Amino acid sequence: MTRPGSRSGTTMNDVAAAAGVSQATVSLVLNDAAGTRFSDETRRRVHAAANELGYRTNAHAKVLRDGVAGMIGFVGDFVATAPFAGKIIEGAQARAWEAGLLLLTVNTGGDKALEAASLETMLSYKVAGVVYAARYHRVLDVPDVLAEVPAVVLNSRDRSGRFPSIAPQEELGGYTATKRLVDAGHRRIAMINIGAVDGELPAAVGRHAGYLRALKEAGLDADPLLHKIGDGHESGGFDNALALMTGPQPPTAIFCANDRTAWGSYQALAQLGLSIPRDVSLVGFDNQETLAPHLRPGLTTLELPFLEMGRRAIELLLAGAERDGSTECFECPLVERHSVAAPPKTTISP
Amino acid sequence: MTRPGSRSGTTMNDVAAAAGVSQATVSLVLNDAAGTRFSDETRRRVHAAANELGYRTNAHAKVLRDGVAGMIGFVGDFVATAPFAGKIIEGAQARAWEAGLLLLTVNTGGDKALEAASLETMLSYKVAGVVYAARYHRVLDVPDVLAEVPAVVLNSRDRSGRFPSIAPQEELGGYTATKRLVDAGHRRIAMINIGAVDGELPAAVGRHAGYLRALKEAGLDADPLLHKIGDGHESGGFDNALALMTGPQPPTAIFCANDRTAWGSYQALAQLGLSIPRDVSLVGFDNQETLAPHLRPGLTTLELPFLEMGRRAIELLLAGAERDGSTECFECPLVERHSVAAPPKTTISP
Numbered sequence: 001m002t003r004p005g006s007r008s009g010t011t012m013n014d015v016a017a018a019a020g021v022s023q024a025t026v027s028l029v030l031n032d033a034a035g036t037r038f039s040d041e042t043r044r045r046v047h048a049a050a051n052e053l054g055y056r057t058n059a060h061a062k063v064l065r066d067g068v069a070g071m072i073g074f075v076g077d078f079v080a081t082a083p084f085a086g087k088i089i090e091g092a093q094a095r096a097w098e099a100g101l102l103l104l105t106v107n108t109g110g111d112k113a114l115e116a117a118s119l120e121t122m123l124s125y126k127v128a129g130v131v132y133a134a135r136y137h138r139v140l141d142v143p144d145v146l147a148e149v150p151a152v153v154l155n156s157r158d159r160s161g162r163f164p165s166i167a168p169q170e171e172l173g174g175y176t177a178t179k180r181l182v183d184a185g186h187r188r189i190a191m192i193n194i195g196a197v198d199g200e201l202p203a204a205v206g207r208h209a210g211y212l213r214a215l216k217e218a219g220l221d222a223d224p225l226l227h228k229i230g231d232g233h234e235s236g237g238f239d240n241a242l243a244l245m246t247g248p249q250p251p252t253a254i255f256c257a258n259d260r261t262a263w264g265s266y267q268a269l270a271q272l273g274l275s276i277p278r279d280v281s282l283v284g285f286d287n288q289e290t291l292a293p294h295l296r297p298g299l300t301t302l303e304l305p306f307l308e309m310g311r312r313a314i315e316l317l318l319a320g321a322e323r324d325g326s327t328e329c330f331e332c333p334l335v336e337r338h339s340v341a342a343p344p345k346t347t348i349s350p
Numbered sequence: 351m352t353r354p355g356s357r358s359g360t361t362m363n364d365v366a367a368a369a370g371v372s373q374a375t376v377s378l379v380l381n382d383a384a385g386t387r388f389s390d391e392t393r394r395r396v397h398a399a400a401n402e403l404g405y406r407t408n409a410h411a412k413v414l415r416d417g418v419a420g421m422i423g424f425v426g427d428f429v430a431t432a433p434f435a436g437k438i439i440e441g442a443q444a445r446a447w448e449a450g451l452l453l454l455t456v457n458t459g460g461d462k463a464l465e466a467a468s469l470e471t472m473l474s475y476k477v478a479g480v481v482y483a484a485r486y487h488r489v490l491d492v493p494d495v496l497a498e499v500p501a502v503v504l505n506s507r508d509r510s511g512r513f514p515s516i517a518p519q520e521e522l523g524g525y526t527a528t529k530r531l532v533d534a535g536h537r538r539i540a541m542i543n544i545g546a547v548d549g550e551l552p553a554a555v556g557r558h559a560g561y562l563r564a565l566k567e568a569g570l571d572a573d574p575l576l577h578k579i580g581d582g583h584e585s586g587g588f589d590n591a592l593a594l595m596t597g598p599q600p601p602t603a604i605f606c607a608n609d610r611t612a613w614g615s616y617q618a619l620a621q622l623g624l625s626i627p628r629d630v631s632l633v634g635f636d637n638q639e640t641l642a643p644h645l646r647p648g649l650t651t652l653e654l655p656f657l658e659m660g661r662r663a664i665e666l667l668l669a670g671a672e673r674d675g676s677t678e679c680f681e682c683p684l685v686e687r688h689s690v691a692a693p694p695k696t697t698i699s700p
Contacts, residue, residue: 234644
């Protein structure tokens with residue numbers, strides 16, 4: 001492995017050549033010049049080339065010279081230990097480090113004394129700001145002490161409306177998932193939700209609203225019997241898919257409001273001897289990297305853009321995190337795999 | 351949600367009553383008295399009761415009074431973003447917080463400049479020590495700068511033999527997994543490994559050695575055709591299970607050297623119309639909480655005790671992390687579910 005500094009002869013021109021951009025672009029990207037805008041793709045290429053070649057940015061050189069980096073606090077409920085939310089931390093940390101800052105991550109597990117001590121400690125260490133993150137998208141109460149620093153609420157919304165928030169576009173995601181099934185020719189489309197639609201879980205409420213909008217737009221009536229409430233776990237998908245497919249008028253397609261629910265549905269369909277997508281089509285939500293590509297067939301699903309959301313939280317902080325109570329919503333793109341096909345011809349049309 | 355301090359009237363006696371232990375036990379456990387030893391179960395009950403009742407330990411009271419907690423550095427390669435290693439951080443953080451310390455976690459992603467800056471920063475902030483953790487158990491080169499503080503290598507071993515290490519008992523795990531299949535009556539037992547046995551991956555080498563020992567002890571010859579090298583991913587399990595079961599003398603049982611390999615094997619067996627455990631028995635390794643209990647049938651597997659390993663790393667640090675190059679190996683207990691049964695009667699004995 002290369003030790004830092006072993007290739008300090010690398011110049012900005014070397015990075016520009018490797019990234020296929022101009023030296024000016026490298027300079028602006030690496031030094032985070034305010035007011036300049038490059039595509040994520042360009043910025044990633046530049047940073048990848050800089051890392052690859054061992055090029056030190058001004059921020060990194062300063063850190064290594066001073067022997068101390070500034071810090072950004074990152075407080076989450078369970079975010080560091082949830083099996084898929086690591087991407088949020090990965091994105092936030094990468095972006096912070098591009099600016100020469102470290103992420104001081106604390107996972108409170110819901111322990112309010114630990115949370116209070118963590119925040120006090122972060123303020124004592126003069127963090128540049130604090131990201132307050134949640135495992136699930138919800139409306140939450142942000143501790144008052146955060147008013148003392150730039151702060152961003154990540155993967156949730158601030159109930160008080162003081163802090164800027166970053167969240168996924170749940171309704172559009174539900175719409176996109178359902179429309180994919182409509183476009184494939186399905187008319188009886190079920191949804192297995194991850195929570196009640198009269199609750200405080202924007203993911204459950206929003207994805208269901210999008211499901212209804214796509215059905216309506218296609219001139220389809222929403223059959224309440226086809227909307228099931230799971231629990232976001234594999235077993236909730238299994239039980240509800242079993243109930244749907246053994247009911248009086250089974251659907252030809254199911255929108256599962258997360259990938260774990262879809263996984264349970266796969267297992268239920270296998271048990272019934274039904275084939276995906278020949279007999280039933282499925283769309284998931286989350287694009288969990290450890291799950292969705294490894295199902296057979298691979299699961300067509302919506303991506304929760306956690307990497308980008310984590311990066312963006314840091315960018316908002318670096319820009320001062322103006323206290324306008326705004327929510328920046330990230331689109332969840334469709335990731336096409338192999339779980340959607342046209343409905344079987346033998347199905348009785350409703 | 352309870353705000354810190356809202357129930358500060360809670361006494362040590364309240365905690366003792368809730369935990370079902372004496373007040374002296376509560377005092378010794380919460381104040382981390384040196385030289386006293388309680389079972390993990392007792393310590394967990396006490397801490398759970400203290401959290402539940404909002405009782406503040408001396409360490410927590412001091413932190414909240416001073417407004418700043420001490421820190422322990424936690425540097426990992428990908429540990430914070432690996433989908434299952436969160437338990438290591440959870441254990442380490444919980445144990446640190448019991449002593450009134452926060453965990454400053456940095457995930458380097460293999461970036462040596464970030465690692466160097468993180469360690470320098472941690473030293474500048476006068477951390478009480480540093481845990482140097484790896485996603486996979488391997489032999490690694492520990493940065494020299496760690497000689498300046500108490501340091502522990504977690505889920506790996508220090509090549510230089512300077513620092514104490516914490517690792518799983520791989521050989522015993524492989525033996526236990528295989529013996530479970532031997533005891534169920536199997537004679538043709540395959541192993542799908544997660545790496546080569548002449549490589550630097552102690553998990554692959556050790557688990558295979560344990561597999562051989564269990565076979566030998568049962569008077570069984572190890573058929574080299576039954577040892578397959580996968581890649582630790584689902585597809586490695588799928589391809590190798592398919593090859594094994596369609597080969598000339600298929601096994602009646604497979605020891606999969608991790609749970610993701612077992613998952614792939616499940617999918618291959620389903621494709622072949624074979625039932626688990628009626629036709630083939632399986633044992634995994636890791637007990638990934640998001641995977642093993644959700645397979646159908648539930649996967650019998652070995653648990654990687656990450657929570658305990660994380661806790662233990664902090665305990666070693668708090669005790670000074672004597673620089674004796676010792677490795678503390680944690681036993682991986684068998685977690686019994688439903689993927690093992692007697693071999694089918696129709697199988698031809700070798």
